[in-house]
Amino acid sequence: MHKQPISCLSQARDLSLESSDQTKEFVQGKPVILLKWLGSNPELPSILLNSHTDVVPVEQEKWSHHPFGAHLDRQGNIYARGSQDMKCVGMQYLEAIRKLKASGFEPVRSIYLSFVPDEEIGGHDGAEKFVDSDVFKNLNVDIVLDEGLASPDEYYRAYYAERCPWWLVIKATGQPGHGAKLFDNTAMENLLKSIESVRRFRASQFDLVKAGLKGEGEVVSVNMVFLKAGTPSPTPSEAEAGFDIRVPPTADPESLERRISEEWAPSSRNMTFELGQFKQKVSVHDKFGKPVLTATDSSNPWWTLLEEAIRKANGKLGKPKIFPASTDARYFRQRGLPAIGFSPMANTPILLHDHNEFLNKDEYLKGIDVYVEIIKSYASYVEHTRKEASRDEL
Ligand SMILES: CSCC[C@H](NC(C)=O)C(=O)O
Ligand SMILES: [Zn+2]
């Protein structure tokens, strides 16, 4: 994973943000950088602006410009790995603060910026350790902003929840034998029956999205990501397939698990299964099995303030959505904190993790002005809102 935490520190110095005593290595070599803009009433709970410093790898030869060269083309598009996911957001936070400081604005609530590692590989040594720490507890955070997605149309997207990844491997065993012989109960036949069943389920979910009945983040998605089996002859006695499944907080995890064990990997067909990172299946549900969501109605003042701030910056906000993939926001929501996924990139194709990831400079600059309004509004909001749930309650 490519990391650039050092530049955050030089930016912090440049902006006179506090940093030295706040930077923590919960895991050696994986720093969490914390910057602080002290509010005039530090007793009030704070605002946390989170971003991750790691990016996914690149296949350099498939890019039209060097993926780490930040090439600016004639249309004003900046090509770089992380230009959407999510160096843009981390820098926009800092640039918005630069503008606010230059304008003489003084926050009432303290504002923290966290730059965390490892989001792309699950956040276990990054946001998860940070959120579990006393350092985080002492920040007394009231609201978290984290990453969202680009939007190909003129409406910004904001996310109030996310789906949970289940990495599934199903294994089939069966009768080995001569490759020229037709016989029942081979590992391949057993596995293929399961794959057919998974595909029917996948189509049923995808049809709901295609028909406009459900959003992308509201269905269970399943993609087969690998197949591993045998040699040309004899007929192999073992075969396996891996799936990337994404489960929305509104789905019933128990019934999906039943489907896996009864339809996709039934022992009656000599099949077994493993759910990797299985622990994560609870991360979008609380301990009572209730979905972990951030409210997007008048019960959540931070949502209303976000809407108003975007409007004030002449931006348009679409209907709140469930994030289709996985972000660090789930760790904050699990602690009972409201967390909104938001990356101000309208009129932009969704290119995170793709070749030729880019962001247009005008969108980038507009996003800074959107954050100026959001930070101004959040840091001036003095009503008491909610407290972090204590660890014992979770
Ligand atoms: C669970 S770790 C992987 C995290 C990654 N996040 C995004 C935003 O792509 C994903 O959902 O695949
Ligand atoms: Zn990201």
Ligand SMILES: [Zn+2]
């Ligand atoms: Zn990513």
